[in-house]
Amino acid sequence: MAAPTQTVERTSESPHLRVGERLRILAAHREILANLVRKELKVKYAASVLGAVWSVLNPLVYLAVFSFVAKVLGAGIPNYPVYLLSGLLAWNLFSASMGSGARAVLDNANLVKKVAFAREILPLAAVGVGLVDFALQSAVLLLYVIVSGYGLHLPELALWPLAFVTLLVLTVALTLWFSALNVRYRDVEHLLNIALLVWFWATPIVYAEFQVQDLAEGGRGTWLGIPRLALYLLNPMVDVVAGFHRALYGTVTPIGSPEPVLFDKSLAWVAGILTITLIVSLVGVRFAWGYFFSRSGDFAEEL
Amino acid sequence: MNAPAIEVADVSKRFRIYRDKPTSLKQRVLSSRSRAEDFWALRGVALDVGEGSTFGLIGHNGSGKTTLLKCVAGILRPTSGTIRQRGRLAALLELGAGFHPELTGRENVYLNASFLGLSRRQTDAAFDDIVAFAELEDFIDNEVKFYSSGMLVRLGFAVAVHVKPDVLLIDEVLAVGDEAFQAKCLDRVRAFQREGRTIVLVTHALDTVIEICDRAAMLHHGELHAIGMPADVVREMRYVLLGVTDPNFVPEEGTREAEIAEVQIVRPNGSSEGAILRGDPLTIVIDVRQNEPLDDLDVDFAVLDGATNHAVLDARTSRADLDLGRFEKKRVRFRIEAFPYEPGKYWVTVGLSNRTTGHLYHVQTQRYLFEVFDAPRVQERVEVPVAVEVEDL
Numbered sequence: 026m027a028a029p030t031q032t033v034e035r036t037s038e039s040p041h042l043r044v045g046e047r048l049r050i051l052a053a054h055r056e057i058l059a060n061l062v063r064k065e066l067k068v069k070y071a072a073s074v075l076g077a078v079w080s081v082l083n084p085l086v087y088l089a090v091f092s093f094v095a096k097v098l099g100a101g102i103p104n105y106p107v108y109l110l111s112g113l114l115a116w117n118l119f120s121a122s123m124g125s126g127a128r129a130v131l132d133n134a135n136l137v138k139k140v141a142f143a144r145e146i147l148p149l150a151a152v153g154v155g156l157v158d159f160a161l162q163s164a165v166l167l168l169y170v171i172v173s174g175y176g177l178h179l180p181e182l183a184l185w186p187l188a189f190v191t192l193l194v195l196t197v198a199l200t201l202w203f204s205a206l207n208v209r210y211r212d213v214e215h216l217l218n219i220a221l222l223v224w225f226w227a228t229p230i231v232y233a234e235f236q237v238q239d240l241a242e243g244g245r246g247t248w249l250g251i252p253r254l255a256l257y258l259l260n261p262m263v264d265v266v267a268g269f270h271r272a273l274y275g276t277v278t279p280i281g282s283p284e285p286v287l288f289d290k291s292l293a294w295v296a297g298i299l300t301i302t303l304i305v306s307l308v309g310v311r312f313a314w315g316y317f318f319s320r321s322g323d324f325a326e327e328l
Numbered sequence: 329m330n331a332p333a334i335e336v337a338d339v340s341k342r343f344r345i346y347r348d349k350p351t352s353l354k355q356r357v358l359s360s361r362s363r364a365e366d367f368w369a370l371r372g373v374a375l376d377v378g379e380g381s382t383f384g385l386i387g388h389n390g391s392g393k394t395t396l397l398k399c400v401a402g403i404l405r406p407t408s409g410t411i412r413q414r415g416r417l418a419a420l421l422e423l424g425a426g427f428h429p430e431l432t433g434r435e436n437v438y439l440n441a442s443f444l445g446l447s448r449r450q451t452d453a454a455f456d457d458i459v460a461f462a463e464l465e466d467f468i469d470n471e472v473k474f475y476s477s478g479m480l481v482r483l484g485f486a487v488a489v490h491v492k493p494d495v496l497l498i499d500e501v502l503a504v505g506d507e508a509f510q511a512k513c514l515d516r517v518r519a520f521q522r523e524g525r526t527i528v529l530v531t532h533a534l535d536t537v538i539e540i541c542d543r544a545a546m547l548h549h550g551e552l553h554a555i556g557m558p559a560d561v562v563r564e565m566r567y568v569l570l571g572v573t574d575p576n577f578v579p580e581e582g583t584r585e586a587e588i589a590e591v592q593i594v595r596p597n598g599s600s601e602g603a604i605l606r607g608d609p610l611t612i613v614i615d616v617r618q619n620e621p622l623d624d625l626d627v628d629f630a631v632l633d634g635a636t637n638h639a640v641l642d643a644r645t646s647r648a649d650l651d652l653g654r655f656e657k658k659r660v661r662f663r664i665e666a667f668p669y670e671p672g673k674y675w676v677t678v679g680l681s682n683r684t685t686g687h688l689y690h691v692q693t694q695r696y697l698f699e700v701f702d703a704p705r706v707q708e709r710v711e712v713p714v715a716v717e718v719e720d721l
Contacts, residue, residue: 035402035411056442064439068430139422140443141401322405325398326343 042318044311047143054143061150065125066157080158081165087113094231102233102286103279107175110166111273112230112266115188118152118159119196119262120221126151126200127207127214134328144321145314148204152197170273178275184296188268191303195261198309205317208327228262234270235285264302271295331414332376333495333526334400339409341370341395341550369395370406371550377543379414382517382527384541384558386534386565391547393530397421397497400528415494415526418444422499427480429473433464436472437487444491454490461512462486482509489516496520499530514540534562535634535673566632566675566694582690585622586680589615589657593676593698605703606671612662614678621654626683629662632694634673641669646683671702 051058070079087109102108129147130137137144170177207213229237241253248256258264270287278285288295345365370392377383385393398404400411401419426443427436437458441451451458459468462482472480498517517540520527531537537544537558544561546554546568554564592600594611604610612629628644643662645652652658675694681687 032412032414033402033417035399035406035413037406037408054442056447059448060439060442064428064431064435067435068428136426136443138403140426141403141417141419142443325403 042315044314047145047314047318050143051145051149054146057142058146058150058153061146062153062157065150065154069154080161083117083162085165101282103282104175104274106173107166107170108233108270108274108286109231110162110169111269112228114159114162114166115192115266115269116225116228116230116262117162118155118192119199119265120225121158122152122155122196122200123203123217123221124214125154127203127217129200129204130208130324131211131328137328138325144324145201145317148200148317149197151204152193152200155196156193166273177273181271181275181292182273184268184292184299185272187296187299187303188265188272191268191299191306192265194303194310195265195306198306198313201310201317202313205313205320208320208324224260224262227260228266229270230266233286234267234288238288239284258298261302261306264298267295268299331379332412333379333381333414334377334528335410335412336373336375336396336400337410337412339370339373339396339399339406339411340368341392341399341404342407343367343369369550370399370547372409373547373550373552374409375545375552375555377526377528379526380524381542382521382529382540384537384544384561385528385530385547386532386537386544386561387547387553388568390549392550393547394421394499395550396547397499397528397530401497413495416445417495417497418488418491418493419497420444420488420499421497422484427472427484430471432471433459433468433475433483437468437483440484440487441491444488445493446491458483458486458490461489478506485509485513489513493525495526495528497528497530500532533634534565538562580690580692580695582680582688584690585620586616586618586625586689588678588680588690588692589617591615591676591678591692591696593696595698603699603701604667606700607666607668607703610664610667610698612664612676612678614660614662615657616652616660616680617657618655622682622689623654624683624685625652625689626681627652627660628679628681630677632675632677633669634675634697640674667700669700671700673697673699 075082126148129151130144133147136142137147169175203213203217207217237257238254241257267288271292274287277287277289343366345367373392373396385396387393395404397419398421399406400413401417401421403419403421426440428439431439434455437455438448438451441454441458442448446454459465462479462485464479464483464486467475467479472483475483514536517527517529521540529537529541541558543556544558545552545556546561546565548568553568554561590613592613594600594613595602595604596608596610600613614627614629616625616627618625626644626646628642628646630639630642632638633640641664645660652660674697676696676698677691677693678695679691680689681691682689
């Protein structure tokens with residue numbers, strides 16, 4: 026009640042996003058965000074005996090399956106579980122947020138039609154749920170790294186915060202964009218499911234980064250004058266996953282491995298591609314948010 | 329009057345009605361634009377709501393009340409025009425919007441409260457009050473999928489009345505629960521009024537508008553049809569609903585060659601006051617005075633449902649083939665053997681006219697009121713045919 030009296034003007038114009046002002050409104054609505062995340066988690070595991078254990082079980086099963094596949098196929102990555110999980114967890118946050126974020130507005134049609142609140146909260150809550158799972162799964166990974174004696178690599182670990190922030194910003198940008206787009210074109214979520222499948226294999230999660238570098242730099246290293254590795258790095262998830270690998274897997278060429286596993290580049294190079302991705306993602310958030318915001322005025326009508 | 333809390337300036341809202349709405353790329357490419365039809369839910373509506381006042385918004389279904397409220401709340405964007413609104417706003421468009429069946433009552437209270445702008449700490453402080461108000465102390469930790477609809481509505485309202493906004497928009501949510509709960513809700517609205525909050529109330533309960541609003545407006549097919557004192561606007565509303573086209577509504581009209589001297593609605597106990605039970609007999613007693621000798625005088629009455637303003641019952645002397653003849657003063661009794669309709673308030677319109685020409689001598693429109701309560705449901709034994717079959721096995 027003590028808040029200063031603010032005047033809101035609503036016109037026929039599509040609202041224009043003013044970031045600072047909007048951030049203040051979102052901050053005022055943070056309670057809704059927290060409650061929605063809590064609700065989603067509760068509902069997700071409602072009436073299940075194991076609850077959040079399921080969330081941790083998912084990477085464990087992946088771990089078992091892919092370790093087995095790697096053995097059979099002879100991918101030859103030492104300490105494969107650490108390599109796989111450090112990239113896979115980032116991917117899980119990314120794909121789960123986008124998958125449920127794309128449906129966030131549709132699934133909450135009743136709220137959108139009846140309650141006035143900042144609509145961005147719906148896709149953001151999807152990211153929030155992804156973050157909770159990410160935290161649980163990261164705890165599993167951390168436990169594994171310590172118990173197995175693999176240990177943490179100190180200078181590389183400093184890359185983790187940068188990789189994490191880049192992942193988060195990228196995920197928020199795409200989730201906002203897809204959730205607004207999906208209200209108008211319901212094709213989007215189907216398209217997204219297929220795209221994510223391709224995207225997963227276009228990202229070095231299961232296979233070694235160096236294999237791609239080797240392919241790209243072998244023979245003619247360029248395509249139309251552009252280094253072929255640079256084209257691969259255009260996939261922002263490659264940069265993000267490379268960041269997580271470098272931070273947690275740590276060594277480019279593990280002892281006992283005939284060739285490198287990670288990109289055979291310096292730490293500064295990885296930090297560099299992450300920074301570029303972060304900047305591009307920040308611009309992406311601005312545009313995706315602007316698009317979401319200008320469309321959000323019509324959500325109640327289009328559902 | 330204070331500075332307006334809400335200014336609505338020339339607001340129109342167009343909905344596009346698609347025969348089959350394109351929601352995929354393929355449909356959007358293939359279907360032509362001509363399939364869309366325009367529907368104007370609001371046309372050039374302009375009104376101000378003064379700060380601290382209680383404003384009633386009435387109109388029949390589809391008149392645009394809810395659309396206007398949603399535009400003010402920011403859920404819908406006007407097609408043209410401007411809405412300016414000052415202060416913190418909370419909109420109750422539906423009780424318990426966002427309740428999730430898998431969550432407990434307690435969790436839903438926190439979720440719902442945050443939608444209405446309460447912080448966690450404020451909800452903590454109000455929590456016991458909310459539960460007590462909803463009378464759900466024993467069930468608050470059960471999942472709401474086990475609640476009855478009445479319990480859900482009570483919980484929804486209990487949360488809503490603990491929100492402390494500057495401007496409160498209420499859409500048709502006061503008409504919930506039993507009589508006692510409704511009274512409790514109205515008490516809360518009055519408390520809001522005392523605290524100087526601005527309230528916009530959309531409702532079909534016209535009596536409530538007269539009782540608690542400072543001003544009122546009536547929407548009709550998306551246009552502002554009347555605005556002013558609640559009693560006037562409500563009268564106008566009743567008039568329009570009756571289907572009479574004369575805009576200069578008067579509750580009483582006629583040339584007065586004959587006059588309605590007195591009307592009594594006699595209840596079964598012989599009194600002309602108090603409520604009746606559903607199924608009770610009712611007598612409408614009309615004393616008529618002829619000021620000059622008249623032939624073919626017809627006396628009639630109609631009963632209108634106070635909630636919807638639809639006529640539910642009528643009768644006239646001519647239909648019973650009664651010729652009153654010339655007289656100075658006569659008493660006509662219409663006996664209703666059992667009043668069959670739902671509990672609620674009912675208005676009575678009484679009229680004197682010429683049975684051949686239709687000329688109106690005196691009409692009192694919705695002047696008299698009676699209320700119906702539900703009779704205790706004790707099932708009576710009736711003859712029910714029961715078939716009996718026996719077969720060998």
